[in-house]
Amino acid sequence: MPVIETEKLSKSFSRNEVVSSISLKVEKGEIFGFLGRNGAGKTTFVNMLTGITLPTSGRMLLLNNNNDIDQIKHRVGVLPDYSTFYDHLSAKDHLKYFCKVSGKPAATSKIEEVLRAVGLIGHEKKKVGKFSFGMKKKLGIAQALIHDPELLFLDEPTSGVDAESAIHIQRLILELQKNGKTIFMTSHNLDEVERICTRIAIMKEGHIHSTGTMKELKKKYQTRSRVQIKLSSHIKKEQKENIKNLLFSYSIEWKDSMLLVDVMAEEEIPTIVHALSKEGIDIFAVHVHEPSLQEIFLRQ
């Protein structure tokens, strides 16, 4: 049963439709990546799912609870896109307060556990007004986790943080998934989405343009993969000519003794390797360079 299910969910501001009739399903235990250019409507969509913004029309079902988000807020953790805190409170005070607001007891051990998980241990008593942007982002993640939710919405969890912290956050997200949590995240970092998300949706001008796993998206857009075949360094000119004739239906390129072939599907690789072997050409290594999410994204 899906953890998130929307049906024709839309949002308009005045006459401007920012999110148009989005129907989407996210299963339990997924890390669902939500991509799109600035202004595509990602944040508005997340805000509708989390109760920050009210939908203009459509239906949504979170954790099998029909439309009444209030009933399941204690089971959902949210990192909003723009996080500001109460400057006069410390990180610990924030977590204590938010835990109580969620209706859960604010145990010191839990607060410390969450602060440690996000890498803020040692800063728990510092006033948030003195925090850097990255530290505030970490606190934002901590407050989303403090009540031990089943479903997490993370809007740009690594934007504005240093590379080391970003890796730390990505590991944390994977850890949360291992513990059975479902994560719905938006990101501008395509490498990150490609690396950690189990499924991806690409949003364009208020619509979902495509959804699927990386493999499905590559197949859908028939993106070519580049196969790098390492041949003997003593390969002769005539042999190169033979190979060119043999693989006449492919686009090929030479880089010294490295043969570069563009293929549409992985299934074509054994055929190429077999054809080369049949000609008596020694193959030392085969490496497949798959197109990145960035390449797919840029083609949208």
Added chain:
Amino acid sequence: MWAICFRECKDLFKGFKPVLIISILLGMAMVSTRLGAAFPDEIEGVTQKEMYTSGLTLTITLFGILFVFALSHSVVNKEIESKTIRFLVTKTSRNRILLGKFMGTVLFWLIIIGTCFTFITLTSRMFHLTNYIEIMIFLLYSISAAFLLSNTVPKSSQSMFIGLILALAIPGLSLWAYFSERWYIMWLKYVTPYYYTELAFPLQGVPLLFAALFIVLSLYLFKRRDF
């Protein structure tokens, strides 16, 4: 809801404004208790019992709305401006947020007025329950009006400006409405709390109906809002 209530109440005690207001109210309570002690007999219709609380009642009547608006004009819109509301709205229901804040503000005033009345009680050796209830009815009206203002006006700087004008205008206009026979002003006395303080129970409680109406309107606006 209680977490928001206690946070709101605690935050109201911070800063210069509450210190000033508490000092004025306690100062007036002290002055009036001295008056009560100095004039043991009734003076021009004011009983000795009333004299003990007269200073506090007069201060609240004249400046109560101003005090409440000064502290609570931004109770909602400031959180929306700073976007901290997003953390609350993703954790609990909108009704609980608003009611928590309302109860926190009421609790603050219950403590302040309660402290003043404790002081008066200790001095006069009488507990002035009726006066305490009257003042709290007046303040409940003012608090709910401040909530409605903070929900209607999006920016805290604007709500402060409008709040100040209203807080200064309402007592004066109500007084004019109270004594006037002119149709365009006399209706005002029925929608502000001053007129009802002169009436007997249960009409004295009419401002509570207005307070309930303001809160229901605030809840309605708050629930329909995008943050």
